[in-house]
Amino acid sequence: MSLRTDIQMAFDELTPSTHGMAERIVGSMLANRSRSRAMFAWSNPLRGATSMLALILVLVVAVGVLAGGRLYRDWSAFNNQPGNGLAALEARPMHLPVLVPGQDCPIGPKADLQGAGNGEGFGDGPVFGMPIGLDTKSTWGTYGYQWLLTRRDLAGPVLVRAKDLVTGKAVVFVGTYAAGPVTGKDSDRNGFAVKQHHEALLDTNHPPEDTNPPEVYFGGSDRLVAWQITLGLQRGASGCVAYQIDGPGFSEVFVVQAVGTGLTPN
């Protein structure tokens, strides 16, 4: 028996009769909607007072933001002191290769990951990249995923920054590992907002459980920790992406060429 059949039987055993449920839920929703409208009609006379209260709240929030801004500046000043982890990594200058017009994408250095995926990887370590897979387009550009593998003995924060070498535009990161200030916004395929960042951050002291142990996906390696980050390339990008990975005691650069459903032209 297939896993699909097993799962369907397992849950069908639990499922009670759903007869009438759709009508009950939709009916309840419509009734609630009517009550909401009635309540708003009743509350019309209170709208003036409510507006005044809202205005006062806005003023209170504004004062709070101003006061909080000072605290934030103090905190940022502390965090930007040399040696304070992420801030120190962010302060490191970018040293990515520069392409001359017509030059091919300088993919590499290549790494032999010995059993991880199909073995194709990039970087000298302690962080390695797999080929980028692009598969989702938006009006802004194209999104995809990038597997990064870190040596299991690596400790501390690892900062990931990347740039399209042809267009010179920064690659954006979204989702779980995106970090740093929000640099832009886009909508996903469901119309919900997505926040873009120019940095991704890997906390190697806390490897992700859902992509590990890497032998589940990367064919038996117990030396590496796998991270799946989601990235975006703006419309017109070439897909020739240079990564700069900074961590405690190392700074690493490698170049990969994005593959997949193609890039969004200008």
Add this chain to the structure above:
Amino acid sequence: MQRVADVKPSSASQPVSESTFADLLKPLIEPGFRLALAMLHDAQAAEDAVQEASFTAWRKLGRMHDQGRLRPWFLGVVANKCRNARRKKWVVEVSVGVPEELPAVSSEDRTLRSADLRRAISHLGHDDRLVVVLYFYLDMPVDEVATVAGTSVGATRARLYRAIKKLRPDVAMRRHSGEPAH
């Protein structure tokens, strides 16, 4: 029982009006409930989740631009409600529909396997559990599973592989064929 893959969304890509939304929603209640039940393992909590999802879907109707996307969109809302419900202590307390020990009346092997499987699925993380339920239980194609889960198709496939491996270490994974084991 009707699988979610059998429910055909309207092909028209027009804004959904409130007057038709209820009619569009009705066929999605059952798949929504089955998704919630498989996620929460508690019938009452599942119905509550679908009810809340219906309200939310109603309020956010204006964001729904593509009628053909209603099904994955609504199931995505249900999935979020399930995630929130699992965070509530009371749901954790009542979601012991997956017994740690089988009752004495469950003597058949199949019942044992089913209970083991439900228990194994309940131990998966929310995101892993979601893709397994959508793909295997609701028979949804991978691209729609990805839409509901809010991830890319590639990431969804990867998550399915990992989840399958956790569920059935002995399941042969056709990693290079593009589809997980069935």
